[in-house]
Amino acid sequence: MTTSPAGARDQVARLLTLVPFLHSRGKVRLEDAAEALGVPPEQVLADLKVLLMCGLPGGYPDDLIDVDLDALEEPEGDGVIRVTNADYLARPLRLTPTEATAIIVALRALRGSADGDTREVVDRALAKLEAAAAHGAEAPAIDPGEAPGGPDLVRLEADLARAAADARQVRLHYFVPSRDEQSERVVDPRGIVRAHGFAYLDAWCHSAEAPRLFRLDRIQRAEVLDTPIQTEPAPPRDLGPEGLFERSADTTVVTLALEPAARWIVEYYPTDDVRPRRGGRLEVDLVVADERWLQRLLLRLAPHARVLAPSDIQERYLQAAGDTLRLYD
Structure with missing residues (x-):
């Protein structure tokens, strides 16, 4: 019989529930376990037969979990589930550096495609693993590769979330891309939100005297202060499907034509x-709050980008590009 992928996933989930359930209760009748798991007794019996092939690395008889199937299948059996040779499940888990690294890499791969609820669970597990790896005497530094974030970002998110829960102010050292500069400000944190694959701190900024979103990977340093927040507590904003930007008189939608290199x-x-175009080109709509930042970006992208609209921004960009070239004459 071939097990479908969904069936295999369901069975793994049941086993992860069944093993600690049985270990904490000692002896449990087959019917009681089936009722607790919400499946027929025949399914629990099938799961137990899979459990017989699980255990410690090595695969020798003494390494595998033992289940008394006679008590469940024989007519004279009492129907009680007895699992032995699984005492190590009650011991605290100790991972070697190699094992910890493998689990962290797997969790980071899972995080990239996880939904919001799953990502919260994954982030909590990553925070614990990476903190242990960072402080353990034998644990090596973990390189997460191309996955977004890293140990420092996970710890930063946890610290900011605690500051929001405790209603304590935070001093941020933050990179402002629109002005290409570092800034320092005190904020009243409200919570962590996500959009476009990035995590943001939603907070009231006392420098701007307005709510602001701070992208976590642009926070250079965050210091949780002893002072309580000075504004009324508020939950983080629901960014919704429309994205991050609130339209105002200070923002402009700029349409760019990008070559593949940009x-x-x-x-x-x-x-x-x-909007994809032929030959790997793109048309992109950006919400721009500072034209100086856009001009610097376009000079970096030249000659692989041009402004389609508004036309006056394209004219000013061409003027800036000409002035820059004349500096080399």
Whole structure:
């Protein structure tokens, strides 16, 4: 019989529930375990037969979990589930550096495709594993590779979430991409939100005297202060499907035509819309709050980007590009 992928996943989930359930209760009748798991007794029996093939690495008889199937299948059996040779399940888990690294890499791969609820669970597990790896005497430094974030980012998110829960102010050292500068400010944190694959701190900024979103990977340093927040407590905003930006008189939607060499900006900067064109080209709508930042970005991208609209921004960009070239004459 071939087990479907969904059936295999369900069975693994039941086994992960069944083993600690049995270990904490000692002896449990087959019917009682089936009722607790919400499946027929025949399914629990099938799961127990799979459990017989599980255990410690090595695969020798003394390494595998033992289940008394006679008590469950024979007519004279009492129907009580007896699991032995599984005492190690009650001991605290100790991972070697190699095992910890493998689990962290797997969790980071899972995090990239997880939904919000699953990501919270994964982040908590990652925070614990990476903190242990960072402080353990034998644990090596973990390189998460190309996965977003890292141990420092996970710890930063946990610290900011606790500060929001405790209603304590935070001093941020933050990189402002629109002005290409570092800033320092005190904020009243409200919570962590996510959009476009990035995590943000939603907070009241006392420098701007307005609510602001701070992308976590742009926070250079965060210091949780002893002072309580000065504004009324509020939950983090629901960004919803429309994205991060609230339209105002200070923002402009700029449409760019990007050659393949400049496509990378859609991975780095939040966009309103991305429209594929022939030859790997893109048309991208950016919400721009500071034209100086846009001009610097366009000079970096030249000659692989141009402004389609508004036309006056394209004219000013061409003027800036000409002035820059004349500096080399």
